[in-house]
Amino acid sequence: MSDSTTYRPEGIADEFTEGGTAREAPASGTGPTLPALGWRGTLRWTWRQLTSMRVALMLLMLLAVAAVPGSILPQRPQDPAAVLTYLADHPTAGEWLDRLGFFDVYSSVWFSAIYLLLFVSLVGCIVPRTVAHARAVRARPPRTPARFERFPARAEGTTSASPDEVADAVAAHLRGRLSWLPTFRVDTGAEEPRPARGTVPARPATRTVAAERGYLRETGNLVFHLALLGLLVSVALGQLMHYRGQAIVTEGRGFANAVVDYDTFESGAWFSPSSLVPFSMTLDRFESQFATDTVAFAQARDFTAFVTVTEPGGEQRAETIKVNEPLQVDGSKIYLQGNGFAPEITVHDAEGQVAFAGRVPFLPEDTMYTSRGVVKVPDVSPGLEQLGLVGYFLPTAVVEADGSARSVFPQPTDPLLVLEVYRGDLGLDEGVPQNVYRLDTANLTPSVDADGERVKVLLRPGETAELPDGLGTVTLAQDVPRYVALDLRHDPSLGWVLTFSLLALGGLAVSLFTxxxxxxxxxxxxxxxxxAGGAAVTRVEVAGLARGDDAGLQDEVDRALAAVPGARTATDTTTEG
Known part of the structure; x- marks a missing residue:
């Protein structure tokens, strides 16, 4: 054995030659000198890593993980009040989460970076594959191999038909009946006579058929990734251009399609208020149906809102809105999200001045429509305290012996309004937004009776009751109107999202099952x-190869042989003998 410093693995010369002249081996202790990668090589390597399929899959999974905080933590565009509450309850963690953008996940820098990297990765992966696939589709099927013995699926037979007839019949069978959608891409040819070589016998001139199918597999794969790319673009544009508003509308009243007319409104970064179509809508009446039988008592059967829509040109039309049957107006859909009662309440203060008058939506809390509501009464006369009324509206009330009340049916057959009275500072003058459906009683004093129990004011439609402690009076109007909660959504990307989703599903199915x-x-x-002077016999050999495991490959080969006119297999000959 040579010295370890000059040893070369077996099969490799121990010296380097150039032009026939021996060149000395590298000196001891020195290895091969690798070229410097350079900034261009670094960029090329980075690009190849970014556009690889494994990185695209990693980014797709990372995008799904990055979206999780958006569904767990309150988001500022959707619910700013909940974000403020979270920050107040978690001052330290909330401050850091706010700095990192966890309260506006989908507009944060890190989420946008993942989104853009995934977009670039998919584009860089798809474009080269599309070019390569287009070349492969135009290429001819691979030439016929010299030996069929090594293939996993084979079939042999004989026929009285000529080789030309065999080639034509098999080619027609493999192409399929639909010329515009061929099963196989087929190429026919001929081979020159082959002399005997070793153990391989001689073979005369032959006719060959080479066929290949399955390019739709790669086509489906590309369609899936292109659809995924289109889905990403559609979702991104939808988030930038969408808008959504919620409004509570009582019977006989309506709203206009303007930002200021919605109770809550959110929109994308590219939304412009001037893009809103100036239509208006009035709620004429609302009808609800509930079961009265003992089996499904008080279960909801139907909700229908009868509305009148006024177009920008002044044209009016009557429409209905049902659950899961939204009203579509100029590309926007208006959904019926909820309903309830909005009793009309009037409060006079101790001086007899009207301190509050209006319809107050009460939010249902159970199937019997036991509804909770809040009335915030500002101070009208100088020196008087502000009032807060909180309580329940019971559509069909039953008063128990202990003075408590409950609702036993959702329809307003025997309504009752139960209120508790608070006085003090409601915080209306501090400029801080408040939830109109909640009353903060921290700085308020409840009205109590001689036993220290909170006073409850009971009102039926058309009645007026005195408030405790001489605070004034409260009146419940005779008619109790209904209200509906409407949700208007406009997202121009929904049609594209559906289209690309179906394309992705179809492409994936083609890729998996082709x-x-x-x-x-x-x-x-x-x-x-x-x-021998007998009839000429044509020998036919068929071989098949599949990419991966394919249980139907042998059947495909057998069908190709069966397409030969008058084909006789070795099994047929043995059976006849």
Missing amino acids: PRRRVWVRSWTEPDAEG
């Missing part, structure tokens, strides 16, 4: 049969 197969057929006339 087999990739190659079939070769060789046919020639046996020279011995012609030399």
Whole structure:
């Protein structure tokens, strides 16, 4: 053995030659000198890593993980009040989460970076594959191999038809009946006579058929990724251009399609208020149906809102809105999200001045429509305290012996309004936004009776009751109107999202269920049969190859042989003998 410093693995010369002259081996202790990667090489390597499929899959999973905080933590564009509450309850963690953008996840820098990297990765991965696939589709099927013995699926037979007839019949079978949607791409040819070589016998001139199918597999794969790319673009544009508003509308009243007319409104970064179509809508009446039988008592059967829509040109039309049957107006859909009662309440202060008058929506809390509401009464006369009334509206009330009340049916057959009275500073003058459906009683004093129990004011439609402690009076109007909660949504990307989703599903199905197969057929006339003066016999060999496991490959080969006119397999010959 040579010295370890000059040892080369077996099969590799121990010296380097250039032009026939021996060149000395590298000096001891020095290895091969690798070229410097350079900034261009670094960029090329980074690009290849970014556009690889494994990185695209990693980014897709990372995007799904990054979206999780958006569904767990309150988001500022959707619910700013909940964000303020979270920050107050978690001052330290909330401050850091706010700095990192966790309260506006989908507009944060890190989420946008993942989104853009995934977009670039998909584009860089798809474009080269599309070009390569387009070249492969135009290419001819692979030529017929010299030996069929090594293929996993084979079939042999004989026929009285000529090799040309065999090639034409098999080619027609493999192409399929629909010329515009061929099963196989087929190429027919001929081979020159082959002399005997070693143990391989001689073979006369042959006709060959080379066929290949399964390019739709890669086509489906590309369609899936292109659809995924289109889905990403559609969702991104939808988030930038969408808008959504919620409004509570009582019977006989309506709203206009303007930002200031919605109770809550959110929109994308590219939204412009001037893009809103100036239509208006009035709620004429609301009808609800509930079961009265003992089996499904008080279960909801139907909700219908009868509305009148006024177009920008002044044209009016009557429409209905049901649950899961939204009203579509100029590309926007208006959904019926909820309903309830909005009793009309009037409060006079101790001086007799009207301190509050209006319809107050009460939010249902159970199936019997036991509804909770709040009335905030500002101070009208100088020196008087502000009032807060909180309580329940019971559509069909039953008063128990202990003075408590409950609702036993959702329809307003025997309404009752139960209120508790608070006085003090409501915080209306501090400029801080408040929830109109909640009353902060921290700085308020409840009205109590001689026993220290909170005073409850009971009102039926058309009645007026005195408030405790001489605070004034409260009146409930005779009619109790209904209200509906409407949700208007406009997202121009929904149609594209559906289209690309269906394309992705179709492309994935084609990619998964399309087999990739190659079939070769060789046919020639046996020279011995012609030399014996008998009828010429054509021998046919068929071989098949699949990419991966394919249980149907042998059946494909057998069908190709069966397409040969008058084909006789070795099994047929043995059976006849």
